[in-house]
Amino acid sequence: xxxxxxxxxxxxxxxxxxxxxxxxxxxxxxxxxxxxxxxxxxxxxxxxxxxxxxxxxxxxxxxxxxxxxxxxxxxxxxxxxxxxxxxxxxxxxxxxxxxxxxxxxxxxxxxxxxxxxxxxxxxxxxxxxxxxxxxxxxxxxxxxxxxxxxxxxxxxxxxxxxxxxxxxxxxxxxxxxxxxxxxxxxxxxxxxxxxxxxxxxxxxxxxxxxxxxxxxxxxxxxxxxxxxxxxxxxxxxxxxxxxxxxxxxxxxxxxxxxxxxxxxxxxxxxxxxxxxxxxxxxxxxxxxxxxxxxxxxxxxxxxxxxxxxxxxxxxxxxxxxxxxxxxxxxxxxxxxxxxxxxxxxxxxxxxxxxxxxxxxxxxxxxxxxxxxxxxxxxxxxxxxxxxxxxxxxxxxxxxxxxxxxxxxxxxxxxxxxxxxxxxxxxxxxxxxxxx
Amino acid sequence: xxxxxxxxxxxxxxxxxxxxxxxxxxxxxxxxxxxxxxxxxxxxxxxxxxxxxxxxxxxxxxxxxxxxxxxxxxxxxxxxxxxxxxxxxxxxxxxxxxxxxxxxxxxxxxxxxxxxxxxxxxxxxxxxxxxxxxxxxxxxxxxxxxxxxxxxxxxxxxxxxxxxxxxxxxxxxxxxxxxxxxxxxxxxxxxxxxxxxxxxxxxxxxxxxxxxxxxxxxxxxxxxxxxxxxxxxxxxxxxxxxxxxxxxxxxxxxxxxxxxxxxxxxxxxxxxxxxxxxxxxxxxxxxxxxxxxxxxxxxxxxxxxxxxxxxxxxxxxxxxxxxxxxxxxxxxxxxxxxxxxxxxxxxxxxxxxxxxxxxxxxxxxxxxxxxxxxxxxxxxxxxxxxxxxxxxxxxxxxxxxxxxxxxxxxxxxxxxxxxxxxxxxxxxxxxxxxx
Numbered sequence: 055x056x057x058x059x060x061x062x063x064x065x066x067x068x069x070x071x072x073x074x075x076x077x078x079x080x081x082x083x084x085x086x087x088x089x090x091x092x093x094x095x096x097x098x099x100x101x102x103x104x105x106x107x108x109x110x111x112x113x114x115x116x117x118x119x120x121x122x123x124x125x126x127x128x129x130x131x132x133x134x135x136x137x138x139x140x141x142x143x144x145x146x147x148x149x150x151x152x153x154x155x156x157x158x159x160x161x162x163x164x165x166x167x168x169x170x171x172x173x174x175x176x177x178x179x180x181x182x183x184x185x186x187x188x189x190x191x192x193x194x195x196x197x198x199x200x201x202x203x204x205x206x207x208x209x210x211x212x213x214x215x216x217x218x219x220x221x222x223x224x225x226x227x228x229x230x231x232x233x234x235x236x237x238x239x240x241x242x243x244x245x246x247x248x249x250x251x252x253x254x255x256x257x258x259x260x261x262x263x264x265x266x267x268x269x270x271x272x273x274x275x276x277x278x279x280x281x282x283x284x285x286x287x288x289x290x291x292x293x294x295x296x297x298x299x300x301x302x303x304x305x306x307x308x309x310x311x312x313x314x315x316x317x318x319x320x321x322x323x324x325x326x327x328x329x330x331x332x333x334x335x336x337x338x339x340x341x342x343x344x345x346x347x348x349x350x351x352x353x354x355x356x357x358x359x360x361x362x363x364x365x366x367x368x369x370x371x372x373x374x375x376x377x378x379x380x381x382x383x384x385x386x387x388x389x390x391x392x393x394x395x396x397x398x399x400x401x402x403x404x405x406x407x408x409x410x411x412x413x414x415x416x417x418x419x420x421x422x423x424x425x426x427x428x429x430x431x432x433x434x435x436x437x438x439x440x441x442x443x444x445x446x447x448x449x450x451x452x453x454x455x456x457x458x459x460x461x462x463x464x465x466x467x468x469x470x471x472x473x474x475x476x477x478x479x480x481x482x483x484x485x486x487x488x489x
Numbered sequence: 490x491x492x493x494x495x496x497x498x499x500x501x502x503x504x505x506x507x508x509x510x511x512x513x514x515x516x517x518x519x520x521x522x523x524x525x526x527x528x529x530x531x532x533x534x535x536x537x538x539x540x541x542x543x544x545x546x547x548x549x550x551x552x553x554x555x556x557x558x559x560x561x562x563x564x565x566x567x568x569x570x571x572x573x574x575x576x577x578x579x580x581x582x583x584x585x586x587x588x589x590x591x592x593x594x595x596x597x598x599x600x601x602x603x604x605x606x607x608x609x610x611x612x613x614x615x616x617x618x619x620x621x622x623x624x625x626x627x628x629x630x631x632x633x634x635x636x637x638x639x640x641x642x643x644x645x646x647x648x649x650x651x652x653x654x655x656x657x658x659x660x661x662x663x664x665x666x667x668x669x670x671x672x673x674x675x676x677x678x679x680x681x682x683x684x685x686x687x688x689x690x691x692x693x694x695x696x697x698x699x700x701x702x703x704x705x706x707x708x709x710x711x712x713x714x715x716x717x718x719x720x721x722x723x724x725x726x727x728x729x730x731x732x733x734x735x736x737x738x739x740x741x742x743x744x745x746x747x748x749x750x751x752x753x754x755x756x757x758x759x760x761x762x763x764x765x766x767x768x769x770x771x772x773x774x775x776x777x778x779x780x781x782x783x784x785x786x787x788x789x790x791x792x793x794x795x796x797x798x799x800x801x802x803x804x805x806x807x808x809x810x811x812x813x814x815x816x817x818x819x820x821x822x823x824x825x826x827x828x829x830x831x832x833x834x835x836x837x838x839x840x841x842x843x844x845x846x847x848x849x850x851x852x853x854x855x856x857x858x859x860x861x862x863x864x865x866x867x868x869x870x871x872x873x874x875x876x877x878x879x880x881x882x883x884x885x886x887x888x889x890x891x892x893x894x895x896x897x898x899x900x901x902x903x904x905x906x907x908x909x910x911x912x913x914x915x916x917x918x919x920x921x922x923x924x
Contacts, residue, residue, distance in 0.1 A: 060541070060577055060580065060581050060796075060797065061538070062533075062534055062537070062577075063534060063536050063537060063538055063559065063563065063565050064559075064561065064563070066534035066536055066537075067534065068531065068532065068533050068534070068574075068578055068582065069531060069532035069533075070531060070582070070583075071529035071530060071531060073532075074529075074530045074531050074532045075530065077532060078520070078530065085513075089829065089858055090853040090856070090857075090858050090859070091853070091858070091859070091860070092831065092858055092859070092860035094506035094509075095506060095509045095510065095513065096503065096504060096505060096506060096509050097503065097504035097508075097509045097512060098497075098503050098504075099497055099498060099501035099502065099503070099611050100535065100597060100611065101498050101501055101555070101567070101599070101610075101611060102497070102498060102501075103496070103497075103498055106495070118560075120536070120557075120559060120560075122555075122557030122558075123557075124498065124499075124555060124601065125553075125555075125601045126499065128498065128499070130498050132536070139503075142495055142497075143503055145495065146495050147503065147505070148505075152874065152877070153864065154863055154864060156860070162535060164536070166559065166560045175536075176534050176535065176536065184863065186864065187863040187864050187865075189863050189864065189865050190842075191842045191845070191846060191861060191862075191863045192863040194846055195846070195861060195863060198846065198850065202850075202853065308843070309842055309843045309846055311843070312842075312843020312844065312846065312847065313843050313846035313847045313850060314847050314850070315846070315850065361495075362495065394524065396527065407625075407626045407744055407747075408743070408744045408746070408747020408748050409747065410626070411626060411629055411630070411633065411744055411745075411747065411748035411750070412747065412748045412749050415633065415637075415748060415749070415750065418525040418526070418637065421525070422525075423524055423525050423526070423527055424525070424526070424527070425526070425527035425591070426626060426630060427626075428589055428619065428622040428624050428626045428627040428630060429588065429589060429621065429622050429624065430622075430624050439587070442587070
């Protein structure tokens with residue numbers, strides 16, 4: 055076998071126990087937030103029809119999908135996001151269920167990006183979708199739950215970048231630019247290539263007033279959210295749809311203030327996102343320590359009908375579990391979780407191995423994590439190993455003690471030991487565990 | 490978009506909330522068992538080099554892999570099992586760590602099988618590997634933890650089929666059959682095509698004695714485990730390696746008895762498994778309600794060195810999470826978990842939406858699951874919906890109550906309501922929750 059077989063595929067990685075624990079910790083927090091907000095978990099396949107995944111993803115994402123034919127010759131791909139799969143479910147299996155739906159999913163996602171810090175080809179997302187409501191309180195809920203996740207995961211400092219694609223699209227559509235041109239312009243804006251975007255607007259035959267308005271808008275940003283939106287409204291005066299969009303953003307932000315949700319927000323009038331299906335508010339949470347966002351989401355009111363379902367207003371967000379992990383490590387925000395105490399059970403001789411297995415099970419049955427010595431080592435060697443691995447207790451199974459229904463419990467930290475009746479064993483370890 | 494885009498890829502499926510909850514419940518139990526036995530979780534990629542995955546999987550599995558080229562032209566595949574990935578880690582990143590390792594992973598697996606009841610092309614496994622020990626107590630531990638998982642998941646009746654590939658391989662190798670011939674024979678045995686297997690043995694030039702021995706062995710099975718192994722030993726007399734294998738199996742089963750691990754076991758002398766890398770004890774847990782096993786595992790002492798690592802004896806097992814789910818449903822073994830109480834928060838008018846969002850957060854902050862009315866419905870309509878969805882409480886935000894720092898709490902089951910101060914709100918709901 056070649057040495058390349060020993061390496062993970064480019065852009066993929068292993069998580070060793072410490073990292074895996076942190077990943078699962080954040081996943082657990084994301085699941086708990088879903089429960090608290092009434093989002094029901096669903097599981098969808100990682101392999102989906104290419105046609106489904108490519109339909110609305112936008113050229114940008116489409117070109118970076120892992121596409122292949124299965125053995126039956128069907129075009130399939132690894133999901134580059136959750137939303138298409140959720141939209142499929144809503145347009146089919148769930149189509150007759152009463153609205154609203156609150157749906158949650160978590161798992162791995164695949165995009166053929168150039169690997170860099172925080173960006174991999176396999177990554178993990180928690181995804182929340184609220185379907186059926188076009189009201190600003192639905193948008194506000196998505197912001198609030200994102201805040202709950204960031205806070206409960208342990209991030210100390212983070213900020214939401216907020217915008218509304220209806221502002222830019224409202225202006226461009228009133229200037230008679232078609233979707234294709236709008237998408238191209240928003241792609242450039244998403245990459246902060248504002249000059250290129252404005253040049254494209256100009257080439258698309260937009261008015262002078264439009265260019266001036268856009269040039270002013272892309273400069274408008276700030277953390278005094280309602281004030282920034284008021285200024286946006288002044289600038290888009292005359293563009294009815296853009297005005298409606300700004301008003302909608304205002305209402306959402308006002309609800310956030312009224313809800314007392316404590317979060318730093320930054321409104322940016324020129325903010326756009328790579329996925330083409332957004333129609334309203336858009337958001338990206340981030341931390342100062344990282345260039346890339348921790349997640350992204352927004353409102354996409356036309357997506358379900360584009361998938362053939364009933365018109366269904368919807369708002370949702372995906373958070374990068376592994377990016378939140380990276381941010382936590384950078385902020386050293388992970389609370390030192392109280393480690394579970396660990397016990398090694400060691401028989402003093404071969405003939406007592408069965409007793410050692412039995413004793414370990416007695417401990418596990420009351421919730422104590424126990425390993426049995428399986429290397430056939432003498433007690434001294436096994437104790438050395440337990441010490442090196444910073445285990446808390448050793449339970450030594452000896453013949454003499456066993457005859458009296460007892461074992462030796464050794465506190466590996468204090469280096470002291472005592473003989474304890476088996477029925478008091480768990481209590482002894484658990485009692486000390488508390489102290 | 491064609492209608493086929495609305496279907497999941499053949500052999501793949503969605504899990505709706507109720508099923509997804511059960512899947513995550515079993516996954517949680519599997520993780521808890523890992524903690525109690527000292528197995529550390531790792532996360533490995535779903536996409537791995539084809540060379541790695543195909544190296545030791547055996548022709549059977551190799552031909553059913555999802556193989557493709559990534560955009561960089563590399564041959565990659567979706568993992569058809571966890572063991573190759575774990576072996577890679579042990580042969581590389583972990584190679585200098587002291588033994589034993591206890592490693593756990595859980596996630597989805599891909600095989601291009603013909604879909605049938607309980608068999609899909611995307612399925613979920615929990616995987617435990619104990620590396621570094623060649624002792625029978627290591628094998629016994631894998632059996633014990635499997636028993637713990639089955640029991641804690643809630644299965645009422647299950648049985649372990651147990652064998653030892655060293656018995657058949659010991660005989661065949663002393664008859665000078667090479668690995669290739671042995672693999673072909675064991676494949677047939679795995680499929681219970683004993684006559685075909687025996688014919689192949691005959692064609693491979695084995696002795697008459699060998700044929701008689703094998704013919705007798707495949708009939709040997711039973712739940713009186715130690716007795717069956719004693720009879721196996723009588724039959725393989727003269728085949729030294731087969732005798733050692735039977736002796737090893739005897740020791741493992743004796744430890745299980747001594748450990749008081751309560752599990753129905755069935756020893757089968759002619760039992761073989763599809764994966765070629767097993768060298769010792771093999772096991773498959775199953776339930777009477779299902780034809781297919783709930784998992785499978787065993788000892789594979791040469792695998793790590795075949796991957797280029799240090800010789801490392803190892804024993805491991807993978808359990809099918811979705812098969813355990815199916816078995817639980819068939820046995821109706823799922824305990825009725827106490828459902829979390831749910832609350833809907835409803836503002837009586839538009840202007841109180843922010844207050845409703847704030848109130849919902851107060852509830853969540855103390856661990857109560859709360860949904861806010863986001864459809865803009867009148868109170869009566871929203872209550873109707875909460876009723877239909879069998880929610881427990883409605884918290885109604887009214888102007889008059891709010892002025893007095895209070896809300897109306899409606900018990901939807903009892904159809905009674907009362908006005909409660911906001912600071913007593915959570916207590917009122919939680920208090921009733923306990924009763």
